[in-house]
Amino acid sequence: MKLMGEMLLRQEAFAEIVMGNTALVRAMVEAGTQVITAYPGSPTPEIAAAIVSIPAEQRPFYFEFSTNEKVATEVAYGASVNGHLATVFFKSVGLNVAADTFVQLSLMHLAGGLVVVLGDDPGANSSQNEQDNRHYARLAYTPVFEPADPAEVHSFYLEAARLSRRLHMPVILRLTTHVCHAKQKVSFPAWQPAAVDRAPRFDVANGPYIPLPFSVAELKRRALDRLAAVRAQAVRCGLHRLLDHGNRRRGVITWGLPFLSLMDALENVQPRPDVLKLGVVYPLDYGQIAAFLGEHQEVLVLEELDDLLEMEIKAKAYDLGLRTKIWGKQDQEDWIGEYTPDKVGGILHKVWPDLLPAPPEAVDTVQVPERPPQMCPGCGHRSAFHAIKQALSAADITVADIGCHTLGYLPPYEVGQLLMCMGASPGIGAGLSLFNRSRRVLVFMGDSTFYHAAMPGVINALHNRHNITMIVMENGTTAMTGHQDHAGSGRNVLGTTPRIPIRRILEGFGVESIFETDTYQQEQLTDLVGKAMAVEGFSVVIARHPCMLKFTREQRRKPGFEPRRVDIDQKACERMHVCVAAFGCPTFTRGPDGRIEVNPDLCIGDGSCVQTCPTRAITPPARPSGANA
C-alpha cells in the first residue's frame, strides 16, 4: 500500500495521483509552513486527513483543529506575527465565523506570512449557501489566488506563500469543491528539509498592532500599499495564461474550475475564442486586462457565482474608453450553481448562439425516487428524534442546528423547522420564545457545535432568562465531517488531552435543570424532554449516544468481530410499519405487499429498533449489541 504520510515527506522528486487537498499539504511541506490551523468542514477535511497521515512526531509543522474558524485564524495570526509562516483552512461559511479577525489581518505586518485557504462551495454541495468569498477579499484588501486543478493547487500555494512572506500580508488561496476533490497525477519537486528558526520574533516595532482610531488610517494606507504592490506584480508571478487561438473577434476571461469547463465546451468549436486565464483574481492587473480587451471586439467574463470581475472590468474599460463589447451574466441562472462543462456550454450559447448549439433538453420522463441523506443504521440521533417527537405537540417550535442531527428535519421525524448556521439555535429559540406563552420552543445542538459557537447563545438565554429547552445531541465526535475530535473527546490531533465535558460547562454557567440519558432509552428520553419543557426558563437535555458509524468501524477492526442483525418475526408482524415509516431505520425495507424485511447489508444489530415495534415482531440480535447498546 502506498502510504500518504511517507509520500508527503518524500525528499526526491516524484509524481503521484493526488486530490487537490493532498497536493496542498505537499505544497505546505515544501514551502516550510510552520503552523497550520483549521476547523473541519467540507470540502476541506481531506486536507487534515493528509496532514494527520504524517505521524505527529514527523510533521514538519504544528497542526491543530481549533475550536472554531475564528480561533483558528487567531492562532495562525499569532504564529505569523511571531515570524512563522502560517496557514489556516476552513470551508466557505467558516469565513463568516472568522471574519471579525480576518478583516483585520491585512492591516497588520504579518512577519512570517499567512495563507488563508478557503473551500468555497459553488452549487452548495454540502453547505447552507454558495457564498462567494471574493467579496470578503475586497472588503479586507486581501489578494486571491485561484487554482483550477490539483497541480495548480500545489504551485499556487507555493506562490501565495512566497508573496505573503515577502510582503508580510495575508493571501487567500480560494479553492472550490471540485478543485479540492479533483484527482490527477501531479509532479512534485524534490524537498530538502531546511533548518527552521522557531525563535519567537514578535516585535512591536513591526506594528502598530493596536488598531484604534489613532492608527487606523496609517494601517489602512499600508494595507492599500501592499495591495498595490501585488497588483503591480500580479502578471509577473507567472500564474496567468493566455491561450491565443488567433481570434481577434472573441475572447473569454476566466479562471479556476470554470476554465476547465470552458476548455471542454470549446473542444470541437472553431474558430475558438482566445482565452485569458487568470491566476490572481484579486487585485487585477489592469494593463493585462486592457490589452486583452483591446485585442478583441467582444470579451466574455465567464465568472462563477457573483459578478465582481465583470463589474470591475466593465468599469475599467469605461475609464479607459475601450469600445470592446463586454459580456457578463445574462440572467439570474448565471449567478447560481457550479460552472460545470454543461453549464458553461449553455452560457456560451446564450452569449454567442452561433458558437455552439443549445444544450439538449431532457426528454426521459422515468422517475427514480429521490434519495435524501439519512442517519446511519443504529444512529443515536434516530432514537432521539423518535422519542422526542412523542413529547412534542403540533404547536411546538423546533429549531435545528448544524450537524448530522440536522437531518431530523426530514420525514418521518420533521423535528427541526428552522436552521441557520453553527450554534444559532439558542439565539433563534430565544427570539421565538418572546411574547410566547402558547408554543413551547425546543432547540437542538451538536457537541462539536456547542464548543464552536453555541456558548454565547446559551449564556444569553440564561442571562436574559429565556424560556427554551436545548437538546444536546452528544455523540462524542465531529461526525458529519469525518469524526474529528473535539474538546469533549479527550483527544486532539497530537494525542490525549483533558476532556471538557459539556455538562460541567453548563453547570458552571449555572444551568439548574439538566437532564441526561442515553438516546436508546427512548421512553426515558420522551419523559425527560417533557419534564425539561415544563421548566420555566432555560433547561437542557443531554441526549447522548456514541456515533455508531465510528463505533461499528472500530468494532469491525477487532479480532473475533461477528456481524449481528435483528430479524422480523413474520408471524408477529402486523404490518403497522412503525419500524420503517416512523422510526425510519434504512435497514427496514417494505415489499409491494407491505411485508417488512431486514436489509442484511445495512443492519448493524444495535437493536435500538426493537422497542419501537408495537407487536414485538423485531427479534433482537443473538447477543447484546456492544457496550453501548
Place this chain on the structure above:
Amino acid sequence: MSTYNVYMSGVGGQGIGLLSEALLRAADHAGLAVKSVDTHGLAQRGGIVVSQLRIGSQVHSPLISAHQADLVVALERHEALRAARKALKPGGILIYYDALWQPLPVRLGQAAEVEAAAVDEACARLGARLIRVHRPDLSDARMQNIVILAHIQRLGLIPGLDAAHYQQALEDLLTGKVLAANLAMFQAERHTAMTA
C-alpha cells in the same frame, strides 16, 4: 486515444470511493492520462455518492457532461437507473450490482421500488449494453465493489486496462488481510464474470 468517460454511482457506505480510486490508479498504471472527482456532500449518511473518471489526453475538467458517459457503473439498482438516465451515452454500457437499498420515499410507502425491468427498458431506449451482477451468497456486502471491479476487468469494459493494472491499483490502496481478501475476491470473480 479518444476520451473515455466513466460515471460511477452508489449509496454512501457501498464503497464507490475505493472502486473509483482503483479505476483511476489502474488507468494510470496502464499509462493513460486520467482525471477523476468524487462528489459526496452528505453521502456518508445514506445519500448518493457519485464519482466521475475521464481517460484521455484531451480531457480538461474531471466532470462529465450529461449523457456523455461511455460506461456507467452503479452499486445499487435505483442509482443505476438514476445514473443511466443522467449520464449514459446512447450505445454506452451500464454495469451494476443489483443491491437494493430502498430510498426514503419507498420505505415511507410514497413511491414504488424500481424494478429490474425499468433498468432494462432504460438501456433498451438508449441502445445501451446492460450488465447486471448479483451474488446473493456474498458474505460481506462491502465486497460488492470488488465483484464489480472484477467484471469490469474480465469484460474489458475500459479499453487499455488489463488485470495486472487493476491488481497494482488494489496493491496501492490496501494492505494486509484486507488486500488479500479483496485480491482473492477479484481473482475468483474474474473467472465467473458473465453477461446478463
